Amino acid sequence: MQIVEVNGVHIIAMSERLDVPVAPVLREAIKNLVEQNYTRVIIDLSKTKFIDSSGCGALVASLRSLIRSKGDMKIAGPSPQAKSLFELTRLHRVFEIYGNVDQALA
Amino acid sequence: MQIVEVNGVHIIAMSERLDVPVAPVLREAIKNLVEQNYTRVIIDLSKTKFIDSSGCGALVASLRSLIRSKGDMKIAGPSPQAKSLFELTRLHRVFEIYGNVDQALA
Amino acid sequence: MNYPKIVKIETQADQHFLRPLNSLVRALLLLAPGLGKQTAVVNDLELAFNEAYANIVEHAYGATNKGPIIIEITLSEEAVEFKFEDFGKEFDYSLVPEPNFERPANGGLGVWLIRRFMDECVYSRENGKKNVLRLIKKIPAADL
């Protein structure tokens, strides 16, 4: 997981898997950002090949916490596996999803 | 495994692993080429992350069979794992090794 | 090659093993007859496996209780079966409610996904101490 800031937006690039070992790491990162009042976030999934239910849960928790602080969360570059999981779980109606980070930033 | 011909030289591009399941496939491919009198071969290892002793064995067998038919065999683009295995087994003194296919063709 | 092919694995219940086990399962599935080119099906099966193992670690055993998870993977030409055995809490999978899709939550999708991706999901409690979960998926005909 890597975080960079571009014009006040924090881009969190997830690594190959967003699963049980990393889900809490993502939630913790969001908590830290919110505490510092950084509430505009893009989750970059372009390197992520595998998401499981704990990954979906961490994304929902992150979105909730950012919205509660009047921020927003965009998801960029999900793989076919991620996209089909979001659709199956109807999360595609809840997440703002973009093809890549540039589109999410635009 | 993929084979293309460039100016009479056959370039055999191995896939991710050169191990027990593919070693006999390589040997068979060389046998077919030699039977058709194509005896100039480059083995492209640039995609190959893992070679084992059966892979080394298949390369030695291939080299032998090509030399016996007055041809030659070059190896291109070995990974660090392959290079260190060739050195350990002294095969780097037997194989002609190049950084990539273009250098081997030049 | 001769089918069915069977792999048995035993680990302590520990999320540490999730990714290595997933790697094994994925590589096995990609070699199964009829699955090599069906990446979407392989993804679904990997996910179902992942959810079942993770749930046993987290819910059947939990943070304080420790014990083994015994897995048997059977690949045949028609189907893939994952069998999980553990000695943790008894649990009735059929009581898990459908997720409320109108109100997304931080969890509660795992069992639903397992059911969704597998054709059969059979749970039994044996000898008052062993949980046995069998997940079976028929290998779909590949669209050519």
Added chain:
Amino acid sequence: MNYPKIVKIETQADQHFLRPLNSLVRALLLLAPGLGKQTAVVNDLELAFNEAYANIVEHAYGATNKGPIIIEITLSEEAVEFKFEDFGKEFDYSLVPEPNFERPANGGLGVWLIRRFMDECVYSRENGKKNVLRLIKKIPAADL
């Protein structure tokens, strides 16, 4: 995390399982304390595992004889151990000669590589029917 971590695996002797098992082993090793960044050591261990399994399939059992291979992988903070058990031919690893490096051959490197990459290579025949091979490597201190 609590060490040692142990994984047990049982398969029929079949080269089919080589790659899936290698994936598991590699992923396990990369999670071991002190190995995550030592790719070269992980490569060596993966290769030693691969050679040992392949030899049991090819030589201990061979084309006609079939039977199980039982593997136990133990990761501790100090060492990695691979234990292989099979019910094939008896075999004295210590009788394998050094390869003749002046005259490269089509084979004959496997056992030498196992010995070269592992710190210990202990073979025993048990009850006149079971082969037990234990391969141990101490985890080298990472150069920082």
